[in-house]
Amino acid sequence: MYTLYYSPGACSMAVHVILNTLNVPFKAVRTSIKDGDTKKPEFLKKNPRGAVPFLEFDGHGMREGGAIITYLCDAHSSPLLPKSGWARANALQWLMFANATLHVAYSKAGMIGRTVDDGPSKEKALKAALDSIQSMWDEIETHLAANGPYLCGKEQTAADILLTVIANWSWLPRQFSFGPKTKTLLKTISAQPAYQKALQEEQVEYKAAA
Numbered sequence: 001m002y003t004l005y006y007s008p009g010a011c012s013m014a015v016h017v018i019l020n021t022l023n024v025p026f027k028a029v030r031t032s033i034k035d036g037d038t039k040k041p042e043f044l045k046k047n048p049r050g051a052v053p054f055l056e057f058d059g060h061g062m063r064e065g066g067a068i069i070t071y072l073c074d075a076h077s078s079p080l081l082p083k084s085g086w087a088r089a090n091a092l093q094w095l096m097f098a099n100a101t102l103h104v105a106y107s108k109a110g111m112i113g114r115t116v117d118d119g120p121s122k123e124k125a126l127k128a129a130l131d132s133i134q135s136m137w138d139e140i141e142t143h144l145a146a147n148g149p150y151l152c153g154k155e156q157t158a159a160d161i162l163l164t165v166i167a168n169w170s171w172l173p174r175q176f177s178f179g180p181k182t183k184t185l186l187k188t189i190s191a192q193p194a195y196q197k198a199l200q201e202e203q204v205e206y207k208a209a210a
């Protein structure tokens, strides 16, 4: 039995959606960043990094969304992560792009917003950080136009789910624009039953595909 610690709408939602697709028993525990739950002693005792996703199973505590998703897809032979060859390498490169490049770009911009004193230096740094996120969404659109409809072509992979989760983040001081191919992907993925179930369970509204 898995226990997933998640914060509504955070990167942990991708793990939640994937667990919903696997047809395995699991418990989802709300650990809200907004309510300070990720920094409470009882959670820090489990995960001193104070972040979600955090997955417990078989006496283990697992962190890092990209690794958790890879583990779950492998353990349950999910087609969301091909088993070998270029198909697997390609799926992993896009999963890692979403997890370690796009997600981190949002985190950096958030950090600048929270920690740098107001003034021209902050404006410059924030603009550069926000521009870099928009350029990633532009790159995704160009990629999908040439290679879509999914990040890895004709087959959906776990990376599409994490991308769809990140697209719905609206806590930065700029709303990013998504091209038509990206919007189609966001609409398709967010409409799937496993995704709709996670949105309902986390009480999150999906707005990015509108």
Ligand SMILES: N[C@@H](CCC(=O)N[C@@H](CS)C(=O)NCC(=O)O)C(=O)O
Residues within 6 Å of the ligand: 007, 010, 011, 012, 033, 038, 039, 050, 051, 052, 053, 063, 064, 065, 066, 099, 107
């Ligand atoms: N590299 C980590 C990043 C995890 C992360 O930054 N999670 C955010 C939510 S998207 C978080 O829990 N932040 C904790 C906080 O802000 O208190 C992963 O992929 O699991």
